[in-house]
Amino acid sequence: MHKVLRFDVLEYKERVRRVKERMDANGIELLFLVDPANMNYLTGYDGWSFYVHQGVLLTLEDDQPHWFGRQQDSNGARITTWLDEEHIHGYPDFYVQSRYTHTMVYVANLIKEFKYENKNIGVEMDNYWYSAKSMNVLRQELPCAVFKDATNLVNWVRTIKSPAEINYMRQAARICEHVMQTAIDAIDIGIWEKDVASKVVAAQIAGVDGYGGDSPAIFPIMPSDIRTSTAHLTFDPDRKYQKGDVVLLELSGCRFRYHAPLSRTLYLGEPPEGLRKIAQVVINGLQTTLDFIKPGITAEEVELRWRKCLEGTGVEKPSRVGYAFGLNYVPDWGEHTVSLRPGDKTILRPGMTIHFMPGIWLDEFGFECSEPFLVTEKGCEKLINFPEELFIKK
Amino acid sequence: MHKVLRFDVLEYKERVRRVKERMDANGIELLFLVDPANMNYLTGYDGWSFYVHQGVLLTLEDDQPHWFGRQQDSNGARITTWLDEEHIHGYPDFYVQSRYTHTMVYVANLIKEFKYENKNIGVEMDNYWYSAKSMNVLRQELPCAVFKDATNLVNWVRTIKSPAEINYMRQAARICEHVMQTAIDAIDIGIWEKDVASKVVAAQIAGVDGYGGDSPAIFPIMPSDIRTSTAHLTFDPDRKYQKGDVVLLELSGCRFRYHAPLSRTLYLGEPPEGLRKIAQVVINGLQTTLDFIKPGITAEEVELRWRKCLEGTGVEKPSRVGYAFGLNYVPDWGEHTVSLRPGDKTILRPGMTIHFMPGIWLDEFGFECSEPFLVTEKGCEKLINFPEELFIKK
Incomplete structure (x- = not known):
């Protein structure tokens, strides 16, 4: 055969x-x-x-x-x-x-x-x-x-990926960029949430640049409004986006079961000051922490660096801020090995791939902006190129 | 909240x-x-x-x-x-x-x-x-x-569904009909398999008639060619359909996590005589068995009736021919209760929903034609209306 x-x-x-x-x-x-x-x-x-x-x-x-x-x-x-x-x-x-x-x-x-x-x-x-x-x-x-x-x-x-595995993850990353752009382009006031989700899953499978995609290990997580106050709800098939909605997007590309996940947040209308402030704190913290990452430091040191960025800002993040990922099937693209959190003594090594995902879920709304990265010989490399911002449509 | x-x-x-x-x-x-x-x-x-x-x-x-x-x-x-x-x-x-x-x-x-x-x-x-x-x-x-x-x-x-549950399953059935038609319309010689799969998943979520869909508990199972010789492979993202392909389609609609699954088979070109013959045997057996189903008979009696239809035809089916289904999450829309197979003494009762799925997987190719049905007071009702045939595109 x-x-x-x-x-x-x-x-x-x-x-x-x-x-x-x-x-x-x-x-x-x-x-x-x-x-x-x-x-x-x-x-x-x-x-x-x-x-x-x-x-x-x-x-x-x-x-x-x-x-x-x-x-x-x-x-x-x-x-x-x-x-x-x-x-x-x-x-x-x-x-x-x-x-x-x-x-x-x-x-x-x-x-x-x-x-x-x-x-x-x-x-x-x-x-x-x-x-x-x-x-x-x-x-x-x-x-x-x-x-x-x-x-x-x-x-x-x-946890340590080979060049051939990293190659598939880069292809998944290209798919993910396309998927995220598709979602952000499609979401607008008055549009059915299901119709955006439909375009998202279509883009995940169709892929880009001749790379066909696979069904990722987690369905598209794309809640709106009050559903963004928690981590794992998705779109409401019977609801249209409304003015004043926060929309969280946690989406992945997948190539031969290798993933590249990404989170972004979109606001429909004029964002409340509280959301703008959280976005600024998270995005600054993300960049500062990514600059800090290199082989030889531990997973908990990454989290500590991130936590220092929050000091005095009023923003709190009580759960882990990232995890190793790669090859997987449902129900999780996470690898269940390295976690970016206090107590994880894993030493980062070249070839590790980690989703730095400092999601914030408050009682009224959430904010997510994440970066999947590859640990390199000298530092880390973002696998995905996508603007880090609170996306706004008025 | x-x-x-x-x-x-x-x-x-x-x-x-x-x-x-x-x-x-x-x-x-x-x-x-x-x-x-x-x-x-x-x-x-x-x-x-x-x-x-x-x-x-x-x-x-x-x-x-x-x-x-x-x-x-x-x-x-x-x-x-x-x-x-x-x-x-x-x-x-x-x-x-x-x-x-x-x-x-x-x-x-x-x-x-x-x-x-x-x-x-x-x-x-x-x-x-x-x-x-x-x-x-x-x-x-x-x-x-x-x-x-x-x-x-x-x-x-x-296993016994309420009227409200059956209502959602009927909505899922409408979605499934739309999904299956989308697949059959899109498949053709020279088309990328991933591009058809992309349309399938989009249709699953977009739904029909104002019913938005959910991600089903099993990804689209739609293998072609040699991949149809087994039960659970899917499309090859880097392959185009070719003349002489058998394509199996096991697809579901899903509404608020309630499913309506269906299988059909498509051939690109002039089907070999062996495949035509299997199709005829399976479709005849399907109809005869559905006519036989009513409350009070057992699951194993359904399988026996089906098996009798195969006698003398040369077609063999060594695995179970159906299972209860309904509300579910990954990795299975099956309910893990009633199985249509020898030894299952479950008495069929009104309100049960069963996927009668006599898939045939030979070493060169497979054939699938299934029907999900609802046990009613007097017999059974097909949940989905879709032609029972070997679909052919030349």
Whole structure:
């Protein structure tokens, strides 16, 4: 079957090598991954099949990971992964959402076939795709295995992007610029919110400059008015924009599942003084903090620099101000590794990609202006070129 | 804060009453829900915040469920739920993806506040949003509680739709017809696959007849050529449609998170005889089976009737041929309750909505033609009006 790979096989093999280094350091002999981004990272697998149990098994001794999934999805693995036929395992359909058995019985049998049932097995304990039931069934079926928590083990390997990954993220960044401009051009008093959202999602997929897009890991977050007082509401399909609306836009471009997210804020009418002031404080703080970022400083030092910019301004920001991002699937383009917040001692290194996102959500309205950046050898580089301002339409 | 509710408060209260009946029948005194669709069903909560831990707690004694989530999302609960201020709980940001503590510590403290730490607690053991780690932490923090598996407890209550829910699903059906027609009109030899996908997602959000749409729980599944040999690949953003392509379209309309999914197949050129034959068999089987469906028969009897239509035709279908659907979020519009397959003894009842989806995926190509239907008092009603045929463009 003809394969369509997004990276050179050598790059996948290097990823496997780096993951094995971490497995060994953590005393893990077999790693069981369920996170779709981690599965993709090691094998290339790319399909919307994660709503049933599936995964990747990697042992310290094998050069290739094993993919397993529903039988009807196994051709998807043949097409999108670099794995050979012996490393692709389709399970029968009766396991799917069964009330009598569980897919982890099948997985346990695979692990027994590999003769790893008495070994140290790493599992992603706090992952969306690894349910409490999955853990229970595996423990029951493999009573002699030692289970270790490997949550985010591969995510941490993913934090340093390769040149080929950065290339896709730059393409996603071009798409994102186009998407954000589309939104800002389309929003106006009297326009249906859904009609703007429709143009936004169309631009996300159509892409630019010959780069087609993918559906991002988060739907377009574009609330207006009172819905901007909170972080994760979106447009109201039955509402038109009105004079006096604040509109928040948190939108991403996506290319082969690599993201480039951006936030901006638009006001319809003459903005209240309070909003103008917050915008000025946030934009100044953003620029000052970006100038400060370079390899060798820690994530918490970035947040501290930002927080100093707020001193005496009356603006408060009680939540984290950024997170690592890159390859991902729903429900989050965040990588669940580096967070820009007090206590995060991660040292920034070249190749890391972080969304600096100091969103402010007050009870009446919110303001967002963010920048995704790449840590370079000497400092940081904004991945996206888009004006940093409170956009105003009168 | 001004509330925007999609259903009457009385309807939410009736749902709570029906869920409590099931809790009582299962010996559950406090139900802890994490499934975003179940949270929405009982409270109205609608936001893209499920990528962090959040949930709903319902006790047998209280008339209202409790919502908890990240502090910055609590205004989202104030706006979209019918709950009063005492039933909305925002947790501090340091719990988010922390390496030192876990949101379930916060949840355990809430349960202690409610004085339910020694009671029978139902949890959704095999749900995407209930990780193995969540279970571990809760067990540790609440050593005297008895945990019971409440996976799909609320999903089963959701299987029977109210008139107001069916109304939204009919609106979603109108959107879906528009979306499918948009796709079929746009696909042609030499057209970029991404440009068709872009029109599809735009139509999903723009809606029709004044009904704005939402982002469906599954991205547009629209593979071509060899990618149709499997169930869950989509368009290739860097490919143009070619003569001889089979294109599968599994697309949904979505209205206030209620879905209406549909599958159709299009061929570019003169279809091979094998594909024509499969199409004829599937479409005949579809119609015969729909005529057979009425309240009182079981899910497995529907599948058996379908399977009989295949006898002697050479067409095989080894996976389930349908599933209940309705209200949902990513990654699945399926309800995880009724499956049309051998062994499912569920008796069909008026108000159930099922996607009859006998997809065929062979090694060279696939064929899909499906119908979502509503079980009525006397039979079943197709929710969507769209021609059942192999669409051909020469």
